[in-house]
Amino acid sequence: MTTSTTEFKKDAIAGFARSGTDTGSSAVQIAILTKRINHLTEHMRSNTKDYSSRRGLLAMVSRRRSLLDYVRHHDPQQYLDLIGRLGIRK
Numbered sequence: 001m002t003t004s005t006t007e008f009k010k011d012a013i014a015g016f017a018r019s020g021t022d023t024g025s026s027a028v029q030i031a032i033l034t035k036r037i038n039h040l041t042e043h044m045r046s047n048t049k050d051y052s053s054r055r056g057l058l059a060m061v062s063r064r065r066s067l068l069d070y071v072r073h074h075d076p077q078q079y080l081d082l083i084g085r086l087g088i089r090k
Contacts (some may be wrong), residue, residue, distance in 0.1 A: 008035045015085075026071050027082055033064040034086050 012031035013023055022028060040057045044050065068088075072079040083089045 005036070008032060008039070011035065016082075026067050027078065030064055030067050030071070030082060031086065033060050033067070034088065036060055037064065 009032055012035055013028055016025075016027045016031040017023065018025055018027070037057065037060050040053060040060070043053060044057060047053065068079065068082070071082060
């Protein structure tokens with residue numbers, strides 16, 4: 001799976017943007033982080049000793065958690081929609 005960061009971002013923006021020029025809303029940022037986290041998780045499965053990537057992965061997870069907390073606090077319905085569409089929660 002060779003996909004560039006630009007393609008990840010275009011997919012996330014297309015699916016979660018509120019308007020044509022929306023590239024930085026919380027929903028878009030969470031979607032981009034989720035795609036990057038999923039991609040890096042696959043990398044970590046085959047490269048278990050890659051500690052630098054593990055550190056980056058944990059930072060991304062923490063950033064996504066902060067954004068999700070923000071959305072949950074300000075718009076609970078959007079929070080539920082986001083986690084449902086992204087499949088983040090069980």
